[in-house]
Amino acid sequence: MATDTYTRILDSAQSLIVTRGYNAFSYADIAAAVGVGKATIHHHFPGKADLAVAVIARYRQATVDGMGAIAARVTQADMRLRAYVGFWEQCIRDDNAPFCIAALLASELPSLPPEVVEQVKAHFDELIDRLAGFIDEGLRSGALKSPDNAETSARVLVASVHGAMLAARVAGGDAALFSRITQPALQRLTG
Amino acid sequence: MATDTYTRILDSAQSLIVTRGYNAFSYADIAAAVGVGKATIHHHFPGKADLAVAVIARYRQATVDGMGAIAARVTQADMRLRAYVGFWEQCIRDDNAPFCIAALLASELPSLPPEVVEQVKAHFDELIDRLAGFIDEGLRSGALKSPDNAETSARVLVASVHGAMLAARVAGGDAALFSRITQPALQRLTG
DNA sequence: GGTTGTCTACCGACTAGTTGGTCTGGAGTC
DNA sequence: GACTCCAGACCAACTAGTCGGTAGACAACC
Numbered sequence: 074m075a076t077d078t079y080t081r082i083l084d085s086a087q088s089l090i091v092t093r094g095y096n097a098f099s100y101a102d103i104a105a106a107v108g109v110g111k112a113t114i115h116h117h118f119p120g121k122a123d124l125a126v127a128v129i130a131r132y133r134q135a136t137v138d139g140m141g142a143i144a145a146r147v148t149q150a151d152m153r154l155r156a157y158v159g160f161w162e163q164c165i166r167d168d169n170a171p172f173c174i175a176a177l178l179a180s181e182l183p184s185l186p187p188e189v190v191e192q193v194k195a196h197f198d199e200l201i202d203r204l205a206g207f208i209d210e211g212l213r214s215g216a217l218k219s220p221d222n223a224e225t226s227a228r229v230l231v232a233s234v235h236g237a238m239l240a241a242r243v244a245g246g247d248a249a250l251f252s253r254i255t256q257p258a259l260q261r262l263t264g
Numbered sequence: 265m266a267t268d269t270y271t272r273i274l275d276s277a278q279s280l281i282v283t284r285g286y287n288a289f290s291y292a293d294i295a296a297a298v299g300v301g302k303a304t305i306h307h308h309f310p311g312k313a314d315l316a317v318a319v320i321a322r323y324r325q326a327t328v329d330g331m332g333a334i335a336a337r338v339t340q341a342d343m344r345l346r347a348y349v350g351f352w353e354q355c356i357r358d359d360n361a362p363f364c365i366a367a368l369l370a371s372e373l374p375s376l377p378p379e380v381v382e383q384v385k386a387h388f389d390e391l392i393d394r395l396a397g398f399i400d401e402g403l404r405s406g407a408l409k410s411p412d413n414a415e416t417s418a419r420v421l422v423a424s425v426h427g428a429m430l431a432a433r434v435a436g437g438d439a440a441l442f443s444r445i446t447q448p449a450l451q452r453l454t455g
Numbered sequence: 456g457g458t459t460g461t462c463t464a465c466c467g468a469c470t471a472g473t474t475g476g477t478c479t480g481g482a483g484t485c
Numbered sequence: 486g487a488c489t490c491c492a493g494a495c496c497a498a499c500t501a502g503t504c505g506g507t508a509g510a511c512a513a514c515c
Contacts, residue, residue, distance in 0.1 A: 078490075093375035097287035100475060110492045115476065117490090172371070179430045180363070180371045184284035197434050225444055228431060232445045235430050236423025239370045243388050253416055254423045257452060269464075291501065301466045306502065308464090 079117050081107045087128045090174050094181050095125055095189065122186040125178075129192040132174055133199060140203040150211025151263040154230065157204065158255050161234060165241050166248035175200075176235045201227045208262065217262045226262060233258035270308050272298045278319045281365050285372050286316055286380065313377035316369075320383040323365055324390060331394040341402025342454040345421065348395065349446050352425055356432050357439035366391075367426045392418045399453065408453045417453060424449035 085106045089098035100121070104111045118124035143156045165171045175196040182190055204227035211217030219226045237254035241247050276297045280289035291312070295302045309315035334347045356362045366387040373381055395418035402408030410417045428445035432438050 094285060094287065094372050096285060097372065097375040099473075101473075111475085112477080112493080113491050119476085121475065176430055177371050179434050180368050181285050181288065182433050184288040194434055197431070221448070228441070228445050229424075229448050232427025232431055233420075233423055233449075234427070236425070236427035239367055239426050240388070240419060240423055242373050243370050243385055250419070254419050257412070257420050257449075258424075261448060261452065267464075290499080292499080302501085303467080303503085304465055307466095310502085312501065 078107070078109060078113060082109070082114055082117055082124070083128060083131060086124050087132070087174065088170070090125070090128060090177065091170050091172050094177050095185055096181060122188050125186075125189045126192050129175065129178070129189065129196060133192070133196045136196065136200060137203070140200075144207070150207055150214065150216040151259075153207045153211075154204070154217075154259060154262060157207075158230075158234060158252075158259060161238065162248050162252050162255075165238070165246055165251050168246055171246055172238055172242060173235065176238060197231075200231060204230060211262070218264055219262055230258050230262070269298070269300060269304065273300070273305055273308055273315070274319060274322060277315050278323070278365065279361070281316070281319060281368065282361050282363050285368050286376055287372060313379050316377070316380045317383050320366065320369070320380065320387060324383070324387045327387065327391060328394070331391075335394075335398070341398055341405065341407040342450075344398045344402075345395070345408075345450060345453060348398075349421075349425060349443075349450060352429065353439050353443050353446075356429070356437055356442050359437055362437055363429055363433060364426065367429060388422075391422060395421060402453070409455055410453055421449050421453070 082103060085103045086098070089102055089106075100111045100114050103114055107114075114124070118127060139160070140157070143153050147153045147156055161173070163169075175193050178185060178189065178193045179197070182193065185193070201224065205223040208217055208219070208226045208230075209223035212219060212223060221229070233255050237251045240254055241251040244250050273294055276294045277289070280293055280297075291302045291305050294305055298305075305315070309318060330351070331348070334344050338344045338347055352364070354360075366384050369376060369380065369384045370388070373384065376384070392415065396414040399408055399410070399417045399421075400414035403410060403414060412420070424446050428442045431445055432442040435441050
């Protein structure tokens with residue numbers, strides 16, 4: 074199912090989307106990066122939208138898995154939130170995947186094919202849902218505090234992370250700036 | 265200097281960038297929207313980067329003017345910040361220009377021509393500077409409070425606004441959601 | 456008061472290159 | 486021999502950008 078070429082195309086597409094967005098990468102870019110013909114990409118992903126959908130679908134799964142791993146590994150609610158934010162800080166620091174592709178695609182939303190829009194929305198819903206789960210648990214146990222409900226608190230935290238990503242990107246990949254900006258949103262919940 | 269056609273091209277480019285970003289609009293789009301030939305656009309703006317630079321430069325001026333107007337009209341520091349956030353809430357509600365073009369371009373930053381990158385960075389610097397000015401004044405007078413310095417506080421607020429814009433766009437232009445997400449960042453300063 | 460020259464504003468037709476996508480066909484495998 | 490995987494050549498449509506040329510405004514000159 075997931076052959077090597079298939080995965081490498083997906084990897085390449087993902088890193089191109091992270092740096093350029095949906096509209097500024099082409100089949101030729103991927104073909105050159107992976108070292109295959111353009112037709113090979115079409116073989117695995119009939120259209121550009123299919124490719125993007127596959128990238129986000131995998132990204133969504135990775136997010137769900139990652140949040141699940143945090144839930145399993147970390148027991149304290151405040152540390153779970155710190156792990157989420159810390160993950161992105163590390164990504165920016167390593168210049169690995171220094172931007173959430175869903176956030177990037179969200180900004181381009183009005184110019185995206187409907188299937189892609191659907192995936193982006195689904196990712197946001199999922200992410201908010203998982204974080205709200207962490208926060209809800211923390212509020213019940215008294216480990217966290219917030220004047221708002223868990224869902225709103227999660228949205229505020231995510232917005233802070235996305236805004237901080239933008240700021241870090243403008244500052245040339247400044248992970249320390251990202252950390253500085255996201256800290257208040259964390260402190261607001263962790264006290 | 266600034267003829268009618270010139271301004272209309274600029275207007276059209278700006279609204280196209282707001283909805284689609286830099287890479288997903290073309291000279292043909294603008295030509296069709298304005299009702300002129302493509303060559304006319306090239307006459308006023310030799311290259312696509314020149315056009316984008318002109319759009320952002322005008323946007324920067326409008327931002328500086330707008331912040332100046334707030335400073336002149338509103339005396340209380342907390343109300344100045346509310347005016348800034350409220351401006352964007354209104355833009356989203358009216359579906360007028362429901363996204364900051366600099367924030368949108370910032371997400372595409374790695375794929376942008378250097379002249380455009382420069383303008384985007386300059387806008388961020390200017391915006392942070394003006395807001396930090398408001399906050400600094402408020403901190404001195406005791407109208408605002410913050411554990412951080414004015415510059416960091418301004419960055420946190422801007423990140424919150426940009427993150428909330430993304431959330432509102434994903435939610436289909438939900439101005440109430442934008443307001444709900446930005447409120448904590450305001451409350452943090454206004455108490 | 457014509458004539459000439461120069462300027463800006465604009466257009467239709469063009470270019471070279473790129474876009475996503477299709478077609479045919481070959482190599483390897485089960 | 487059917488199937489998956491892949492490449493090369495190709496396509497129409499589109500991209501930013503260029504070309505020569507036109508229409509009008511303004512001025513200078515004789």
